[in-house]
Amino acid sequence: MPAETRIRLIEPADAAPIAAHRARDAAAFRRWEPAQSAALLTPEGQAARIDRLLAGHRAGTAWPAVVLADGEVVGQATVSGILPQPHLRRATVGYWIATTAQQRGHAGRALALLLRLMTDDLGLHRAEASTHLENLPSQRVLRRNGFTPYGVAHSAILLDGAWQDSLLWERILAE
Ligand SMILES: CC(C)(COP(=O)(O)OP(=O)(O)OC[C@H]1O[C@@H](n2cnc3c(N)ncnc32)[C@H](O)[C@@H]1OP(=O)(O)O)[C@@H](O)C(=O)NCCC(=O)NCCS
Numbered sequence: 001m002p003a004e005t006r007i008r009l010i011e012p013a014d015a016a017p018i019a020a021h022r023a024r025d026a027a028a029f030r031r032w033e034p035a036q037s038a039a040l041l042t043p044e045g046q047a048a049r050i051d052r053l054l055a056g057h058r059a060g061t062a063w064p065a066v067v068l069a070d071g072e073v074v075g076q077a078t079v080s081g082i083l084p085q086p087h088l089r090r091a092t093v094g095y096w097i098a099t100t101a102q103q104r105g106h107a108g109r110a111l112a113l114l115l116r117l118m119t120d121d122l123g124l125h126r127a128e129a130s131t132h133l134e135n136l137p138s139q140r141v142l143r144r145n146g147f148t149p150y151g152v153a154h155s156a157i158l159l160d161g162a163w164q165d166s167l168l169w170e171r172i173l174a175e
Contacts, residue, residue, distance in 0.1 A: 003101075005109035007065040007077055007117075010053055014066050015046035017073040021098040022046070028099050030160045032135050053078075060084065063117065067097060067110040074101035077110040079118055090126035091118060095141070107141045115145060119173045127173060130166040132159065139167070147171040 022029075023041040039045030056062035063079040075097035082091040093114055097107045118124040129147060131138045139149075147169040156166040 003069040003104060003106070005106045005113070006068045006071075007110050007113045008068065009057065010050055010064045010066050010076070012047055012050055014073055015050055016043040018050075018066070018076070019043045019046040021073075021075070021100075025099045029096065032132055032138070032159065033096065034158065035160075056080070063091075063114075063122065065110070065114060065117075067095070067106055069101050069104070069106055074098050074106060075110070077107075077114045079114060079122070082122065082124070084123070088126075089124045090128060091122070091124055092128045092130075093118075094129065095138075102137075107138075108144045111141055111145045115171070115173065125173055127171045129169040130156070131169065133165055133167050139169075142169050142171075145171065 019040070019042050022036060026036065026041065037045070040049060053062060053064040057064060061080070061082050063082070065077045066073045067075040067077050075095065077093070077095040079091045079093055083089065093111065095107050095111060115127060118127060127147070129142055130153065131142065133152070148171070149167050150170050151168045153166040153168055155163040157164055
């Protein structure tokens, strides 16, 4: 039977499993994500980062979730840059899934849950995302969740030592 996917707000106790995933997967993620400091590969560094994420949650600018597969932390899915003003009501989504749990639909289902939360709980109107032009798995996850590409931001993000273009994605959420 396929593993169940859930999301919940990140908490301090998630520091150890997240650090273990990030340390094991550092090389695999280098092409797709900004370089992580060595501190983020340790439980202490992740605990400090989780404190900062939860401060953003209290301030209303972020909704940082962990992704659970049958109750185990296998990744993160985050709403960031929340603009709640009535004329904007938009935010950006991002996610990663540990290499040990990829290709089982967790990212796609976690993003669906995050979009539901953005619509029902946060009252947002628009979701945005960006991917490396060649990150086909991430693009599949977005397409499966109703996102469409709307442009390219040039030389937009430093990845693995080189400035890379970003493909920009949008999804209008249900009213
Ligand atoms: C991108 C990522 C989150 C996907 O996680 P996942 O749980 O494996 O994703 P899912 O299983 O839900 O879906 C993966 C999709 O990519 C497809 N896929 C996998 N490898 C592929 C490839 N080389 N080319 C094309 N499609 C591919 C799968 O078939 C699936 O598509 P489907 O929905 O049509 O079946 C994960 O690979 C990851 O964390 N990568 C490193 C960090 C990263 O890229 N983060 C996102 C930055 S924008």
